[in-house]
Amino acid sequence: MSLSFAKPTTRTIIRTLIPIGTALLAFVVTGFLLLAGGFDPLEAYGLLLKGSVGGVREVGETLVRTTSLLLTGLAVGFAFRCRVWNIGAEGQLYFGAIGAVVIALTVAGQIPVFGVIIAIIFAMIFGAGWAAIAGVLKSRLGVNEIIVTVMLNFIAILFVDFLVHGALKAPGFEPQSALIPLTSQLPILIEGTRLHAGFLVAIAAAVLIYLILFKTKTGFSLRATGVNPKASGYAGINVKRSILLTLLISGAVAGIAGACLVQGVNDRLLVGISPGYGFIAIIIALLGREHPLGITFVAIFFGALMSGANLMYQTMGIPVAIAETLQALVLIFALVGEFFARWKFKEAPK
Amino acid sequence: MAPDSKSKVLEMKGITKKFGDLSANNNVDFELFRGEIHGLLGENGAGKSTLMNVLYGLYQPTHGEIHVQGKREIIKSPLEAIDLGIGMVHQHFMLTQTHTVTENVLLGLKSKGFFLPFDSAEKKIMDLSKKYGLQVNPKAKIWQISVGEQQRVEIIKALYRDVDILILDEPTSVLSPQEVNSLFATLKSMVDQGLSIIFITHKLDEVMQVSDRVTVLRDGKVVGKVKTLDTNKEELANMMVGRPLITSFEKGSVEATKNILEIKNVRAKNDRNLIALKDISLDVKGGEILGIAGVDGNGQSELAEVLTGIRKTLGGKIILDGKDITKLSTQAIRNLGVAYTPEDRMNVGIILEYSVSENLVLDKFSSSPFSKGLFMNQSEIDKYAKKLVSDFGIRTPSINVPAKQLSGGNLQKIVLARELSSNPKLIIVHNPTNGLDVGAIEYVHQTLIENRKKGAAILLISTELEEILSLSDRITVLYEGELMGMVPRAEVDIEKMGLMMGGSKLDSNSQESKGERR
Numbered sequence: 001m002s003l004s005f006a007k008p009t010t011r012t013i014i015r016t017l018i019p020i021g022t023a024l025l026a027f028v029v030t031g032f033l034l035l036a037g038g039f040d041p042l043e044a045y046g047l048l049l050k051g052s053v054g055g056v057r058e059v060g061e062t063l064v065r066t067t068s069l070l071l072t073g074l075a076v077g078f079a080f081r082c083r084v085w086n087i088g089a090e091g092q093l094y095f096g097a098i099g100a101v102v103i104a105l106t107v108a109g110q111i112p113v114f115g116v117i118i119a120i121i122f123a124m125i126f127g128a129g130w131a132a133i134a135g136v137l138k139s140r141l142g143v144n145e146i147i148v149t150v151m152l153n154f155i156a157i158l159f160v161d162f163l164v165h166g167a168l169k170a171p172g173f174e175p176q177s178a179l180i181p182l183t184s185q186l187p188i189l190i191e192g193t194r195l196h197a198g199f200l201v202a203i204a205a206a207v208l209i210y211l212i213l214f215k216t217k218t219g220f221s222l223r224a225t226g227v228n229p230k231a232s233g234y235a236g237i238n239v240k241r242s243i244l245l246t247l248l249i250s251g252a253v254a255g256i257a258g259a260c261l262v263q264g265v266n267d268r269l270l271v272g273i274s275p276g277y278g279f280i281a282i283i284i285a286l287l288g289r290e291h292p293l294g295i296t297f298v299a300i301f302f303g304a305l306m307s308g309a310n311l312m313y314q315t316m317g318i319p320v321a322i323a324e325t326l327q328a329l330v331l332i333f334a335l336v337g338e339f340f341a342r343w344k345f346k347e348a349p350k
Numbered sequence: 351m352a353p354d355s356k357s358k359v360l361e362m363k364g365i366t367k368k369f370g371d372l373s374a375n376n377n378v379d380f381e382l383f384r385g386e387i388h389g390l391l392g393e394n395g396a397g398k399s400t401l402m403n404v405l406y407g408l409y410q411p412t413h414g415e416i417h418v419q420g421k422r423e424i425i426k427s428p429l430e431a432i433d434l435g436i437g438m439v440h441q442h443f444m445l446t447q448t449h450t451v452t453e454n455v456l457l458g459l460k461s462k463g464f465f466l467p468f469d470s471a472e473k474k475i476m477d478l479s480k481k482y483g484l485q486v487n488p489k490a491k492i493w494q495i496s497v498g499e500q501q502r503v504e505i506i507k508a509l510y511r512d513v514d515i516l517i518l519d520e521p522t523s524v525l526s527p528q529e530v531n532s533l534f535a536t537l538k539s540m541v542d543q544g545l546s547i548i549f550i551t552h553k554l555d556e557v558m559q560v561s562d563r564v565t566v567l568r569d570g571k572v573v574g575k576v577k578t579l580d581t582n583k584e585e586l587a588n589m590m591v592g593r594p595l596i597t598s599f600e601k602g603s604v605e606a607t608k609n610i611l612e613i614k615n616v617r618a619k620n621d622r623n624l625i626a627l628k629d630i631s632l633d634v635k636g637g638e639i640l641g642i643a644g645v646d647g648n649g650q651s652e653l654a655e656v657l658t659g660i661r662k663t664l665g666g667k668i669i670l671d672g673k674d675i676t677k678l679s680t681q682a683i684r685n686l687g688v689a690y691t692p693e694d695r696m697n698v699g700i701i702l703e704y705s706v707s708e709n710l711v712l713d714k715f716s717s718s719p720f721s722k723g724l725f726m727n728q729s730e731i732d733k734y735a736k737k738l739v740s741d742f743g744i745r746t747p748s749i750n751v752p753a754k755q756l757s758g759g760n761l762q763k764i765v766l767a768r769e770l771s772s773n774p775k776l777i778i779v780h781n782p783t784n785g786l787d788v789g790a791i792e793y794v795h796q797t798l799i800e801n802r803k804k805g806a807a808i809l810l811i812s813t814e815l816e817e818i819l820s821l822s823d824r825i826t827v828l829y830e831g832e833l834m835g836m837v838p839r840a841e842v843d844i845e846k847m848g849l850m851m852g853g854s855k856l857d858s859n860s861q862e863s864k865g866e867r868r
Contacts, residue, residue, distance in 0.1 A: 216724045217716045224712070228701045234660055234692060235712040236681035 019287065022333035023301070030326045034318070044312050044322075051311025052304035060193025061310075064265060066303030068093075068274065070202040071257035072281035073288060073295040074209050075127075079250040081213060081290040083226030084243055088134060088149025089254040090278025091156035092127040096258025098160060099126025100184075101168065101177055101269040104262070109181035119184045120201070120259045127255020128248045130156060135247035139240040145247070153278070161271055168269060176270035186264035198260030203296075205253055210292040212249070222246050254278060280324075283331045302327055358420070359384050359546050360405075360436075360515055365414035367400050374400040375411070376570040382515065387537055387547045389561035389578070391554070391590055393787030395757050397570040398550050402517050406438045407431040418515075437508025438517040443500050447493040451475065451486055455507050471510075478509050481543070483536050497645065498529040505536070516540070517548045522556055523784070526645050527815065527848045534560045552590075552787065554583045566590055591788050601799050601821065607636035610807035611657075611776050616666030618656045626652040628831040630666070634776070634807040639798065641822030642811045642833075644851055646781070649831040650811050651693060654780045657809070658690045659683045671775055684713060689774035691765045693781045693811075695758070699765040702754035706746050707735035709753050710768050742767040743793070759790035766797055777801055780811045795821060815847055829853045 031041035052062045072089040079086035100123040108115040108122070133152060137143035161175070170178035186196040213219040224232045225242035233239045261273050284302060288294030309323030360382040367375040375397045382388050392398045403409045405416065407425040416423055418434045425431050428438070445454050452471050461467055472488045479486055484502040492500060501521060508516055518537075522530045537547055537560060549561055557564055558578060566574040566589040574589040611634040620626035626649045634640045644650065655661035657668060659680040668676045675683050692698040700709050711720050711731050719730045735749040744763045746756055753761060762782065770777065779798065783791040798821060802808055811828075812818050818825060825842050827834040827850035835856035837846075850856050 211725075215726060217721045217726050218724065220708070220715055220726060224701055224704065224708075227703045228697065230698050231701045231712070233680060234658070234690070234698050236679075236684045238679070238681070 018337040019334060022337050023330050025333045026326055026329035029329055030322065033325065034322070037318070039316055039318055044316060044318055047312045047315050048305070048308035050308070052308035056190065057193050058307060058311075060190055060195035061307040062300070062304045063199050064194050064196070064303075065306045066300050067196075067199045067202045067260050067264070068257050068277040069280060069284055069302050069306075070296060070299035071205060071260065072254055072277045073284035073299050074202075074205055074292060075250045075252075075254035075257070076278075076281045077285035077288055077290045077292070077295045078209050078213065078253065079246055080285050081226065082222040082242070082246040084138070084246045084250070085146045086131065086134070086149050086247060086250045087146055087282065088131060088152050088278070089250070089257075089281045090274060090276065091149065091153035092130050092251040092254035093258040093261070093274050093278050094153075094156040094160050095130035095251075096123035096127035096255025097262045097269055097273055098163065098258070099123040099255065100259040100262040101180060104180035104184035105168075105178060108184045110183070112183050115181070115184040116186060116197075116263065119180075119263055120256060123255040123259030123262075124252040125255070127258060128252040131247040131251025131254070132244070135244040135251075138247070139243040157272075160269065160273065164269055164271055170268070174270070177268045179268050180263065184263060185267055186260065194265065196260070196264030198256075198264040201256060201260065205256060206292040206296050209253065213292070218245070254281075280327060283327055287331060287334055357384050358382070359418070361417040362401070362405065363415045363417070365401060365404060365416075366412045367397075367404055367409055368412045373570050375404070378414070378567070378570070378572050380565055380572070382546050382548060383563075384546055385541050385544055386562040387541055387549055387560055389557035389564040390548055390550045390567065391552065391557050391564055391586060392567035393552055393590060393789070394759065394785060395787060396567040396590075398567055399519065400570075401567070402438065402519065402548065402550060405431065406436060406517065432511050432513065435512065435514045436517070437511060437513030437515070439501065439504040439508060439519065439521060441519045441521075441523065443504055445492045445500060445503060448491060450489055450491050451495075451503050451506075452488040454492060454503060455488075455510050459511070474510060475506055478506050482509070482539050483532075497524045497647070498526070498533075501525070501533070502536075514544065515546050515548070517550065519550045520552070521549070522551070522553065523813075524646070526851045527844060528852065530556075554586050554590075557586065558583055568592060587788070602803065604637040604802055604805075606638040606823070607805060609633045610636045610671055611809065612667075612669040613657070614667040614669070616653075616656060616668060617664040618652050618661055619664060620649075620652050625664075626831050627656065630831075630833060632826065632833060632836065634809055636775070636805045636807050637802055638823045639802055639808040639810055639821050641818035641825045641839075642809065642828050643815060643818045643825060643847055644813070644828040644834075646693075646813055648828050650780060650828055652831075653828065654690060654692065654778050654809075654811060657683075657778055658688060687772075687775035688778065689769035689772070689776070690778045691762070691769055691780065691782055693784065695761050695765050700753050700761050703752055705750050706739065706744070706753055706756070706764060707731055707749040709764050710735045710738050710749075713768060714772070738767040738771060741771075759786045762786060762790065762794065766794065770797065770801060773804065774801075774806060776807045776809070778809045778811070781813060782810070783812075783814065783817060815844060819844070819847075827851050827856075 027045070034041040034044050051058055053059055072093060075089045075092065076086060100119045103122040104115070104119045108118040111118065130152060134145045134148040137148055138145040164175045164177055168177040170176060186198050189195045189197060189199065213223065221232065221237045222242050222245065225237055225239050229239050257277060262269055266273060280302060284295055284298045288298040305323045305326055309320045312318040312322065313320050358381055362378065362380040365375050365378040366373060378401055380401065390398050400409065404411050405425065407427045407430050416425060423434060425434065446457070452468060452475060455475060456466055456471055475486065475488045478484065484506055486499055486502050486506060501524065521533060525533060541547055551557060561578050563577050564581065564586065565572060566586065568590060613630055613632050616627055616630045617625065618627040630653065632640065642650070652661060656663055659678055663676055667674060670686055670688065673686065675686065696702065701712065711734065714720060715726060720727055720734070732749060739746060739749060742763045744760050744767065746760060753764065782794050786794065798808055798810070810818065810821055822839050824836060824838055826836045827847065829851060830853065834850040834854065837856060846856060
């Protein structure tokens with residue numbers, strides 16, 4: 001068969017234009033939704049902008065959101081890149097949070113400086129352990145990892161409910177754990193904001209995930225197994241081990257997200273500690289094309305949407321769900337845009 | 351027969367088809383007369399399939415006209431092609447496995463009323479079957495019938511739609527010699543009754559045997575149009591490849607050494623959980639090529655997979671150079687010096703999404719010098735890949751392009767380069783030249799001969815009889831999971847091979863045994 005080499009220049013241009021165009025389109029459509037709800041879209045978007053980048057405090061808030069979105073986005077994106085469909089970042093985040101809080105309240109709290117790191121490591125182990133259930137079932141018995149990870153989300157979320165109502169409940173009325181000691185809290189980076197050192201951990205994780213995926217032999221074999229398990233097995237790569245390892249790494253990264261919420265934002269474990277970061281992460285991973293750099297940009301954008309939506313709610317009473325609508329619309333338009341980009345490439349060369 | 355005196359049923363004028371900057375067809379003229387078998391000859395990538403896809407409405411030509419029965423037509427889809435009386439039997443059959451022959455024939459046809467006209471359809475199928483000698487059972491399900499019969503179903507499918515031009519794309523690649531003969535008889539009877547046939551192939555013997563005229567394509571251009579009676583194999587080969595062909599090569603005699611591979615009573619199941627290998631025993635010595643012939647689907651893939659640790663055995667022993675490897679992992683078996691080029695190079699031999707260089711180190715990327723500690727050593731990998739690309743003559747724009755941009759022949763070279771570069775003790779090759787052009791086939795054969803000279807034991811599993819006969823030192827046939835005897839090359843001819851491929855055991859006492867159908 002013959003091949004058509006698409007010119008990289010046009011391709012690159014279209015590839016960068018698509019996300020921008022789709023985001024604009026999503027804003028326009030959401031604008032109509034706002035109109036239908038009786039709000040002035042321009043005023044609302046002004047608040048969105050102000051609430052996300054209007055000042056040091058707002059930027060800090062955006063980056064706090066970004067931290068959670070980036071870590072879970074990386075977890076999902078890493079697994080997707082290796083063609084393992086981990087939909088369970090939310091559950092793995094919750095287990096990471098459990099790991100962090102348990103170790104911080106017991107051992108790590110007593111250790112200065114290293115206590116923070118120990119708690120994060122425990123969160124990674126807990127997140128990886130929770131993902132390992134799906135990993136073992138998938139690699140040993142061929143059980144569909146999508147179903148398992150989705151179900152494990154609910155178990156993890158409800159298990160945290162159970163813990164903060166019972167074993168981990170601090171004295172008082174609220175269903176929440178005791179505050180973790182200062183030694184295991186992530187330090188605040190900028191005075192007057194909530195931005196904590198977890199943000200740096202997330203950036204480091206992005207770099208690390210990039211290196212693992214594209215520079216190490218582990219990433220090479222994990223990606224190979226993903227795109228073509230048959231050829232990989234025949235070349236001597238252990239396919240079952242690869243699937244399990246993919247989920248372990250993915251779960252560990254999602255676990256860090258849990259640790260950041262406990263050690264950086266809330267300083268304790270509580271009901272609904274994540275407003276669904278692990279689910280939004282799926283959109284982020286897809287929009288970021290399963291690449292750490294893309295995921296980083298999308299996570300910042302989504303972080304801004306989330307913190308800006310808060311101001312829209314506080315000032316105009318616009319439901320926060322509007323931010324989620326926007327995010328979902330961006331993904332839908334991006335998927336459609338992708339289709340058109342490909343379609344054009346096939347027909348255009350004449 | 352004098353086709354010139356007959357009417358043109360089809361004329362393609364100045365057909366050019368471009369994909370980007372690449373011309374798959376360049377100003378091609380092609381005529382087809384009523385009642386002829388017209389061989390369309392060319393190497394893979396010469397543009398045969400593109401030309402026929404243009405005719406069948408799958409592609410639109412960049413330039414050029416198509417005239418059917420003297421009238422200019424623009425054919426936008428296969429449906430329109432069929433309406434114009436043009437039918438095509440693809441190399442890979444388009445049949446649904448779980449449906450019956452009749453259902454497959456009716457599939458896609460518009461019928462009046464709510465119910466499918468099964469009875470009348472069956473009658474028409476039987477009529478066609480009798481008329482052209484195409485034996486089929488209309489009530490049989492596709493998965494139950496042989497590949498030869500499936501091909502007859504495809505032909506009937508076209509005839510049922512009243513086509514008078516039939517395109518056959520490499521129709522013999524899946525057939526045993528006997529089935530090829532019966533296909534040719536059918537084709538002759540079809541043209542005797544007024545049909546016209548375009549026979550796409552890269553096999554010279556078949557063109558000489560069955561066609562009336564030949565059009566030869568090379569690099570998208572017509573390089574020759576001849577009557578079969580006025581030409582010969584050498585001339586056609588010359589046109590097709592652009593240089594004389596090495597028809598027979600001296601493979602030289604090599605002293606076979608000790609047994610490198612011994613298989614004892616191996617049994618295994620296939621993916622559908624049915625017994626695919628029944629009690630296989632054989633041995634291959636160093637410096638020897640053992641040819642395993644037979645139609646695919648008789649346990650060939652399973653045998654190769656068992657030997658490379660990809661598939662588990664149910665019983666028996668596999669011994670490599672004195673070491674029992676029956677239970678070892680693929681990685682371990684590879685490390686002991688086993689190379690394998692699988693039949694399905696697109697899906698098993700290569701990761702199409704990975705680059706040429708990545709594919710070249712797919713089996714050794716995790717060892718030195720291609721990895722240092724955790725990290726891959728890109729510069730070493732590139733150096734090595736560049737060397738292999740030039741050593742094995744892999745044609746690629748760069749070592750960094752995804753493998754999917756390369757032609758089938760070059761993909762096979764990648765697999766060979768990777769597998770043979772580590773001087774293996776045992777080489778297992780499965781249909782190594784399937785779908786390759788003549789140049790690439792020669793190359794693969796030479797490579798195997800060289801490795802035989804170096805003392806490697808080679809297990810050649812192939813459906814190409816010519817290949818088996820020209821390369822092997824000893825020959826056997828795998829039929830329904832059993833070996834049909836083991837004979838030295840000197841004692842076999844194509845006739846005997848045909849018998850073995852039909853299920854007759856040939857060695858001691860010519861004892862006949864027939865396995866039951868799978």
